[in-house]
Amino acid sequence: MVGRYLLVFFLGAIAIVMASPLILTVFSSLKPTTELANPPWYPPFDVTFEHYFRVWTEGKFNRYFLNTVIISTVDAIVMIGIASLAAYALVFMKYPGKALIQALFLVGLMIPVTAIILPLYSIVRSVGLVNTHLGVIFSDLALAVSVFVFMFSSYFASVPKALHEAAKIDGATEFQIYWRVVMPIAKPAVVTTALLEFLWSWNDLLLRLLLLPSDKMRTLSVGLLNFQGIMTRDVTGLSSGTVIIALPVVLLFLVFQRHFVRGMTQGAVK
Amino acid sequence: MFLDPDSKLAQRLNPVLFLLPAVAIYILFAIYPTISVVEYSFTDWDGINPNRNYIGLENYERLFSDKIFWEAFRNTFVWSAVIIVINVGLGLVIASMLARVWKARLIIQTAIVLPVVISPMAVATIWRWMYQPKGAVNQVLEVIGLGAFKTPWLGSPDAVLYALAVAHSWSTMGLSVIIFLAGLQAVDEHLYEAAKIDGASPLQSFRFVTLPALRPVTAVVFILTLTQSFKVFDIVWATTQGGPIRFSEILSTYMYKRGALENDYGYGAAIGVALLVIVSLATIVYMQLQNRQES
Known part of the structure; x- marks a missing residue:
């Protein structure tokens, strides 16, 4: 019995250590400047939201936020479409070269974005998409599509082949079968894809740093990096900026924790 | 139609x-771009000029004699080793403890996994602030009587790489814990009961039941952590950019500096290829292990 209490105590201590960087950041974002001399673990006594307003308008985080929402949302929706269509063709259709295409997607699981960032930039530039959201979106989709093609494939593989055959005999086209029969069964994969692609897109820095040089197009990650470079000592502003970039995904995580946990283990290679 | x-x-x-x-x-x-990075690595392109010349293996020869490259390589290894010790070692201990707790499990697990979803850029900002000379880490050390260990973490040549690795582990360990927990669910409860009947202490049942049963999962987490830590760019770039001097320079930051900032594109591409080879090989091993575990 003593052992059990010790266990909970130890785990509780770890949970506090893990949570404290976030809690301290939230504290510091809500403190008036007069309370900054207090130790960081002092909660704010006179809570103020002025730093959020300041960062949001003067720091142009409103713009960055909008850009990030646009890119991440488009990424998530388009990813569901292209990955599930490709997976459908890999699981239910017969045609020459199928094994080759499967192998091609497999390669995508092994390519680290970091290693190919230089030529990727050249290609995006040569098709005229530097400084556009579209350039980032295409790159995001290309670099993660393999993960989701395989995720959908494994769901589709569990659909009884007889169901597919029966729909075909009833005269349904392949697209009708995809849309009305197969996709409804793969709902969990749709949710996981949406959440995971949204999260990856929301959080990425490197691609956006290179592909979106102009301030107008920046996402939150680049905006925060830039803000940090200029306002090095603005602790409250930096904390507010951090909370602004973290809060949406934290809320998503708390609501969809089970989906996230499953998705992150499946998509771990990325 | x-x-x-x-x-x-x-x-x-x-x-x-x-x-x-x-x-x-x-x-x-x-x-x-993957094919291009290989092609560019055989050229002397500067990234701007329209002409480029094929120079054979010259970039790779430079790589082998480039002291900074080897420094970055060594740093990347040290960095990965620290992260592996924390994510695999501590991750395993925490997961096997979590598996034996019911009441507070969800809240504890949430606190441990939550940092995984937070943007590396936010992680960098948080830890840059915590690691300041008068930041939270040093203040805590002072309060708990370990003031002797105070140091300007990110400005110290000896500490910077380890400090950043800890910050990175903070934001990634949750994933290992999740994978270990999934593995633990598959361990036969009867084995624990049998061990208990045989009079095994909790530590002994961890050593003789949990560890052997989790060996395949551990291999998966190990290689996953290795690949992930080799790919890291964001958190180092957003905190120290490889500094002070080059004490936290890793392969990705060095590649970015040479290729994107110093217009040494062909050479940067060669560093990229080195990264590509290492990560691909590790990923192949990872997928093999995972397949074996699933079947």
Whole structure:
């Protein structure tokens, strides 16, 4: 019995250590400047939201936020479409070269974005998409599509082949079968894809740093990096900026924790 | 459409239509740059000038004699080793403890996994602030009587790499804990009961039941952590950019500096290829292990 209490105590201590960087950041974002001399673990006594307003308008985080929402949302929706269509063709259709295409997607699981960032930039530039959201979106989709093609494939593989055959005999086209029969069964994969692609897109820095040089197009990650470079000592502003970039995904995580946990283990290679 | 869906042509066309969007984007923005990075690594291109010359293996020869490259390589290894010790070692201990707790499990697990979803840029900002000379880490050390260990973490040549690795582990360990927990669910409860009947202490049942049963999962987490830590760029770039001097320079930051900032594009590409080879090999091993575990 003593052992059990010790266990909970130890785990509780770890949970506090893990949570404290976030809690301290939230504290510091809500403190008036007069309370900054207090130790960081002092909660704010006179809570103020002025730093959020300041960062949001003067720091142009409103713009960055909008850009990030646009890119991440488009990424998530388009990813569901292209990955599930490709997976459908890999699981239910017969045609020459199928094994080759499967192998091609497999390669995508092994390519680290970091290693190919230089030529990727050249290609995006040569098709005229530097400084556009579209350039980032295409790159995001290309670099993660393999993960989701395989995720959908494994769901589709569990659909009884007889169901597919029966729909075909009833005269349904392949697209009708995809849309009305197969996709409804793969709902969990749709949710996981949406959440995971949204999260990856929301959080990425490197691609956006290179592909979106102009301030107008920046996402939150680049905006925060830039803000940090200029306002090095603005602790409250930096904390507010951090909370602004973290809060949406934290809320998503708390609501969809089970989906996230499953998705992150499946998509771990990325 | 004007095409009869039952016609031979439609049957042939279907796979193309279904595959085209994904394959086209994928080939243009993932496969093509991967081939290009190899090609560029054999050139002296500066990234701007329209002409480039093929110079054979010259960039790779430079790589082998470049002291900074080897420093970055060594740093990347040290960095990965620290992260592996924390994510695999501590991750395993925490997961096996979590598996034996019911009441507070969800809240504790949430606190441990939550940092995983937070943007590396936010992680960098948080820890840059915590690691300041008068930041939270040093203040805590002072309060708990370990003031002797106070140091300007990110400005110290000896501490910077380890400090950043800890910050990175803070934001990634949750993933290992999740994977270990999934592995633990598959361990036969009877083994624990049998061990208990045989009079095994909790520590002994961890050593003789949990560890052997989790060996395949541990291998998976190990290689996953290795690949992930080799790819890292964001958190180092957003805190120290490889500094002070080059004490936290890793392969990705060095590649970015040479290739993107110093217009030494061909050479940067060669560093990229080195990274590509290491990560791909590790990922192949990872996928093999995972397949074996699933079957």
